[in-house]
Structure formats: structure tokens, C-alpha cells
Amino acid sequence: MQHLPLALAQPDMVLARPVPNPSQPDGFPLCGAGTVLTPGLIGQLSSRGVGMVSVEGHPVTLPGEPTIEDLLEALDRRFARSAQDPRMAMLQRLFRQRLTRAHEATP
Amino acid sequence: MTASTPEVGGIFRTAETLPTLPGVVRRLTLMADTGTATTEEMARVVNTDQVLAGKVLKLVNSALFGFSGRIATVSGAIILLGVNVVKSLAVSSAVFEIMEKHVLGLWTHSMGVAAAANVLATRLRLPDVEEIATAGLLHDIGKVVVKLTYPKETDRLDGLAESRGITMVEAERQHLGVDHAEIGGRVARHWRLPDRLVEPIAFHHDVAHSIAHRQRTAVIHVADILIRGSAFDGTVQTTVPTLDPAGWESLDLNEALLEAVIEEMEERLVDVTSFSLEMQSGHGRS
Numbered sequence: 001m002q003h004l005p006l007a008l009a010q011p012d013m014v015l016a017r018p019v020p021n022p023s024q025p026d027g028f029p030l031c032g033a034g035t036v037l038t039p040g041l042i043g044q045l046s047s048r049g050v051g052m053v054s055v056e057g058h059p060v061t062l063p064g065e066p067t068i069e070d071l072l073e074a075l076d077r078r079f080a081r082s083a084q085d086p087r088m089a090m091l092q093r094l095f096r097q098r099l100t101r102a103h104e105a106t107p
Numbered sequence: 108m109t110a111s112t113p114e115v116g117g118i119f120r121t122a123e124t125l126p127t128l129p130g131v132v133r134r135l136t137l138m139a140d141t142g143t144a145t146t147e148e149m150a151r152v153v154n155t156d157q158v159l160a161g162k163v164l165k166l167v168n169s170a171l172f173g174f175s176g177r178i179a180t181v182s183g184a185i186i187l188l189g190v191n192v193v194k195s196l197a198v199s200s201a202v203f204e205i206m207e208k209h210v211l212g213l214w215t216h217s218m219g220v221a222a223a224a225n226v227l228a229t230r231l232r233l234p235d236v237e238e239i240a241t242a243g244l245l246h247d248i249g250k251v252v253v254k255l256t257y258p259k260e261t262d263r264l265d266g267l268a269e270s271r272g273i274t275m276v277e278a279e280r281q282h283l284g285v286d287h288a289e290i291g292g293r294v295a296r297h298w299r300l301p302d303r304l305v306e307p308i309a310f311h312h313d314v315a316h317s318i319a320h321r322q323r324t325a326v327i328h329v330a331d332i333l334i335r336g337s338a339f340d341g342t343v344q345t346t347v348p349t350l351d352p353a354g355w356e357s358l359d360l361n362e363a364l365l366e367a368v369i370e371e372m373e374e375r376l377v378d379v380t381s382f383s384l385e386m387q388s389g390h391g392r393s
Contacts, residue, residue, distance in 0.1 A: 003377060017377070054377065078336065081272050082349040091350070094366050095336050098373065 001102060002058045006042065006050050010059070013037045017054040019045060058103045068103040072096060131156040132197045136299050139190045149190055150182035153197065162200035163193060170378030171221045171240055173229075188237045191301055195241035198298060202248060209254045210247075215383045216340035217244050222379045223330035223372045230368055231326070231358060235303075239323050242307040245300075246327050249291025249308070253279065274348045276312045288312045314354035325354035333369065339376050 001016040014036055018029035030048060031041070037055075045053070066074075075095055082088035134152050138144035154160050160181050167184045168177055178184050185193050199217075206213045221243030228236040254261045260282065268278040279286040292309025300308075303320050307327040310317040317324035328351055334340060335347040 017374075074338065075336075078338065078345060078347045081274075081346045085349055087350045087355060088347070090362055091332070091336055091347075091365065094362070094369055098337075098369060 001054055001056060002060065003052055003054050004060055004062075006046055006053055008060050008062075009037055009042055009053050009055065011037055011039050011042070013055040013059060014057075015053060016056045019050055019053055022049040022051075068099065071099050071103075075099065131159055132194065132201060132298075135190070135194050135197060139194060140299070146182050146185045146190075149193075150180065150185055153181045153193065159197055159200055162203070163196045165382075166196045166200065166244075167193075169382045170375050171218065171225060171244075171382075172237055173225065173375060189235075191304070192237045192241050195238070195245060195300065195304060198300070199241065199244040202245075202251070205251055206248075210250050212340050212342065213247055213250060215380075216334060216342070217247055218379050218383050219334040219337075219339045219376060220244075220246060220327065220330045222375045223333045223368075224326050226372045226375060227330055227333075227358075227368050228323075228326050230364060230371075231322075233322060233326065235323075238303060239307070239326050242304050242323060242327050243330055245291070245295065245304065246308050246311050246331065247287060247291065248294050249287035249289065252290045252294060253283070253287050257283070268346065272346055274346050276348065286312065312348060312351075314351040314357065321353070321357045325351075325357045328354040329358065329360070333372060337369070337373065337376070339380075 015031060015033055018032045021027050021030050030045060030050065035041070037053075075092065079088060079092040083092070131152055135149060138149050138152065153163065163181065164178065164184065167188065168174065172188075178187060181193065184196075203214055206217065221240045224243040225236055225240040228239045233239065264275065264278040264282060267273075267282070268275045271278075273281075276286045276288065288309055288311055292305055295305040295308045303323060306317045306320040307324045310324045311327045311331055314321060314325050314328050332348055332350060335342065335345060338345075
């Protein structure tokens with residue numbers, strides 16, 4: 001899942017989370033998870049004042065965004081001290097899986 | 108270094124004198140202690156400070172708790188969450204600006220730990236998950252005291268921890284003879300917070316020393332580690348503290364549970380980020 005400014009959203013991206021209505025944050029969302037974006041829908045969301053959307057996969061590399069390799073290296077450094085502890089090794093593996101999955105390209 | 112050294116004494120003196128909680132929170136504490144006030148009376152006290160009441164309601168309705176509905180009134184919050192949660196949220200709101208001003212990123216970290224604690228406690232079906240989450244908001248309050256007492260030393264500790272690959276707690280113990288958790292426990296007692304909140308604050312790096320509220324303490328300990336592990340708070344290079352076996356055993360954790368907790372936690376953190384930015388941009392202060 002990636003959180004993107006709506007301006008960077010493209011047709012055929014799939015919403016990973018519902019899009020709340022900016023004028024009624026507690027009301028019904030404008031569209032639900034699983035919705036495939038189209039040019040028309042992106043235009044409608046823009047006109048309703050939506051700024052960010054969450055989409056499946058990690059389809060856009062934002063300027064200054066660390067690469068998956070950078071993130072995994074930093075993860076290893078954070079856990080380096082406790083790598084011998086089996087519970088910490090398990091936690092590190094779970095975070096590694098999450099990072100890798102989150103950066104996989106859109107299916 | 109022992110607790111009798113001037114350095115440690117200085118920190119403890121600051122801990123006793125630093126807290127300047129709003130009168131509303133002190134009155135709420137007295138009312139909660141006596142146990143005779145009604146919900147409406149307590150809500151009225153909070154509502155006398157409209158700014159504080161607004162912040163409390165923002166926190167109540169934030170992703171920290173994950174309620175699907177909206178709680179519109181302070182009395183509704185007290186009925187649903189209990190007076191201790193509302194009191195802790197009032198304390199958190201009051202110290203938010205102190206946190207932001209003195210320890211960069213501490214508010215964001217605290218929000219993350221609160222959200223993670225809420226998810227973990229809910230999955231474990233523990234009682235009073237909202238109160239456990241508020242312990243997450245306050246668990247590092249001792250860092251503010253340490254920072255205010257020894258600003259230059261604290262900056263050196265940051266660098267020392269990173270260069271030596273040790274945790275901040277270890278750096279504090281080595282160079283100050285005391286750590287932020289112990290200081291935080293003192294502050295929490297000084298604020299007359301209940302032991303259910305004091306223990307998780309005081310022992311979140313040392314679960315084995317928690318006696319009466321070990322499970323709650325363990326939840327905050329694990330939540331802190333999960334947030335450090337995810338680098339949600341931007342501390343990408345910070346060494347993650349090692350899981351305390353006492354914490355692991357008291358919660359009877361396992362891999363499948365933690366995998367589910369991490370997944371739900373990271374979903375929740377998306378909303379926490381938005382909320383944290385909103386608070387920091389000043390909207391939360393209105």
C-alpha cells in the first residue's frame with residue numbers, strides 16, 4: 001500500500017483504503033477499497049477536495065523516497081544488536097516481510 | 108553512579124517541580140480520588156477549559172482508539188472510556204506542547220506507541236484497552252524531564268547511543284545513573300496518576316520489576332519495540348531495545364499474533380500520522 005497525493009494517482013491504480021469525504025469526514029466515504037481509478041473518478045475526487053489516496057502496491061517512486069534496499073539496510077542496523085535473540089530475529093523478519101510486500105509493484 | 112549523586116538528585120528535583128498541569132486536571136484528579144463526583148460534574152470541570160476539552164475530544168476520536176463512531180461530548184467520553192482515561196488524555200494534551208518543544212519526535216513516537224498498545228491489548232482481549240493506550244501516550248514523559256535538566260548531556264547521549272549501537276536507556280543508565288522510565292514513574296506519581304498507569308511508565312524497559320500491573324506494562328514494552336522496529340517515528344537508525352522475556356511470557360506472545368498485530372498497527376499508523384501532523388500544525392490547539 002502506498003499513500004499518494006491525488007495528483008500522482010493514475011488510471012488503473014486500485015484503492016487500498018476508502019477515500020473519506022473531506023467535507024464530511026465522519027460520513028460515508030466517497031469510494032471504497034478495491035475501486036479501480038479512472039480518469040473521470042480522479043477528476044471527481046479532485047473536485048471534492050481529496051488530497052491523498054492510498055493505493056495498492058507501491059506504484060510511484062516519490063522524490064527523495066528511500067529505496068527498499070535503503071529501508072532493509074536500516075532495518076538490519078536497528079536490529080543488529082539483538083540479532084542473536086530468537087524473538088528479536090523473528091520480529092525483524094516480520095518487519096522485513098512487511099517492507100518487502102509494501103514495496104512490491106502493483107499486481 | 109548512584110541515586111545520591113548530584114546529577115541524579117538534580118533530575119529528581121526537576122521531576123518534582125516541572126509539572127505544571129492545568130488546574131482543570133488537578134481538579135479532575137481530586138474528583139476522581141474522592142469518587143463522589145458524577146460524570147456530569149467531572150465533564151463540567153473539563154469543559155471549563157474549552158481548549159483542553161477540544162484537545163481531549165480530538166484524541167478520543169483519533170486513530171489511537173479506533174472507534175467507528177464519533178464521541179461528541181466530554182461526558183460521553185467519560186461514560187465510554189472512564190474518568191482515568193479522560194484524565195490521562197487531559198494530561199497528555201497538557202504536556203503535548205512541552206514534548207514537542209523539547210524532544211523532537213517524542214509526540215509522534217508516543218502516539219505510535221499508544222496506537223500499537225491499543226491494537227495489541229485488543230488482540231489479547233485485555234480489559235481497559237483505552238487506558239492502556241493512554242499509558243502509551245505518557246510512557247516517555249521522563250525523557251522531557253531528563254532533557255530539561257541536562258539539555259547538552261542529552262544531545263551527547265543521542266550521539267553516544269547511535270555510535271555505540273546501544274539503546275538510549277543504556278546510555279542514560281551509563282552516564283546519568285538513572286533512566287527516563289524511572290524518572291517518568293516519579294512524575295506520574297507526582298501527578299497522582301493511578302498505579303495502573305504509573306507502572307507501565309516506570310517499568311516499560313524493565314517489565315520484570317512490574318508487580319501489580321505486569322500485563323499492561325508488557326503491552327507498553329512490546330508496543331515501544333514495535334514502533335522502534337517499524338521506524339514509524341522517524342528513528343530509522345535507533346537501536347531497537349531487546350524484548351524482555353518477562354514481557355513476552357506475561358502476554359503469551361507468538362509469531363502469528365505479532366504478525367497480525369504489526370499488520371493492523373501499520374494500517375492504524377497511517378491515520379495516526381495524519382492526526383499527528385494535524386496536532387503539530389496547530390489545528391489540535393484550537
